Amino acid sequence: MSTSPSSSAEQARRAIGNRLRDLLRDAGLTARALAQTAGWDESKCSRLIRGRTLPSAEDIRTWCRICDAEGEAADLIAATRDADSMYVEWRRLQRSGMKRLQETRVSLYEQTRLFRFYCSSFMPWPLQTPGYMRAVLTSFAEFHEAPRDIDEAVEARAARTRLLYEGDHRFAMVVEESVLYDRVADDDVMAGQLGQLLEGMSLPSVSLGIIPFAARRKLWTMETFSIYDDQRVFVEMLSAAVTVTQPREIALYVKGFTELAAHAVYGGKARALITKALGALS
Template identity: 50%
Template sequence: MSASPSSSAQAAREVLAARLGDLRKDAELTGHELALRCGWSPAKSSRIERAKTPASDADIRAWCKACGAEDQTADLIAANRQADQMYVHWKKLHRHGMRRAQEEIVPLYERTRHFRVYCSNVVPGMLQTEAYATALLSTIATFQGTPDDSATAAASRIERSRVLHEGNHRFALLMEETVLRYRIGDAATMAGQLGYLLAVMALPNVSLGVIPFTAQRRVWPLEAFYLFDDRQASVELLTAAVNVSAPSEIAVYAKAFSELSKIAVHGSDARALITEAIDSLG
């Protein structure tokens, strides 16, 4: 099994910690001497330098000042914030409701030319109907204990999905057959959602594949992930969104998508699975 996606953020923090350690050594300070200059315990210096405790902006300012390296402060704070953005807790992202989170990623959607999306749990956001999105987002808000603005957030999600029909975008989407069977909302909501999948498959810029229950697995079911060109991978965990930008990690997700594509069915075979799911609603 691979390491948790949150390891990307931890790796970035370890790089930052190493840079702080180098500043201390260049200043010829011991950890104890640094702590005295910063006004905190030696244990804190050690935890920061070993990447056991994330450094705050204030910590970095104090560290750089103690080492006579104030000119490094801005770059190190920027690196620290970038590490934090890799791993964003949903409750923090949704603390004012979910509509804003939908709107904030519109620029990313607009500049992406090639989307590769894999979902093992729900219909990909860009293919959701408004009723399905409302039911799903309301459930998420209740579970997270965050403000329930699911109706307006769903409307924003649908507006964001205009990239399917506007601009020069290509979409390759994969979902497990289980996604077709999980009941999000009532039977009418699911029927409308599955019917919409059949309609969107006809778009010339959309490739939609379904991985059947019976497929011989080349890759085990994974967490949902979105690839935006070759620049970013966004991974959805229960508690957080992980944004990966390291080329080596993006390549791993691209490889996983390629392998999953090989066991998916497309075209008439995919339509048959969707139709069967509709028929099962009764």
């Protein structure tokens, strides 16, 4: 697994470029001829065909019109929007505010039956307390110079935790022991957060494993990621949010999660690690 932009996004761009090339061939046209008709520089056609640049909706409509394939435009526009959402810089996601960022995936969360979280940098969001959420979102907003609608964002994020108690959702969570000691907030907030882990792991819908510092491992510590059924993976990078939708890549993350989960301890041993972290608070 890599912290480079997901190959899902790259493959999606290439697939759109390949489809544009096919339309050219079906129409018996060259890129030069299309560019001349559209009034574009020929290099633009090359970038679109190679997947280096995603076409705009208007680009697609023009392309399809010239190729006498206007019936293909709607599907291509939808595919382009999907590809555009696979690798998105945080600064772009935050333009409409932190609250909106917390609300973007609610429908996916509601539809998901099996959530899998691997957390190497912060607590899994379903078990975060409002105080911990506030500290994380505030730090995030400061670092990325995002809008400061923190109160609204915390309220929206906290509302999602109802899924722990509703429906038939299941949550498998694996957390590095180091996360228990990361002081993202003051001692009172951290004590409440660690207490929430102890409370949350007793829920029938939750499996919580902690990977001890001293665990013998086959897989190294890696970026925080979450898996939603076997349909989608979200990877949180410093600069961007990556969405993985390619089945081959999803299978790799599922395999990774399974191996990381095997390094973790559960039940009484996990509780002991959390209690130890609580005792380390001054």
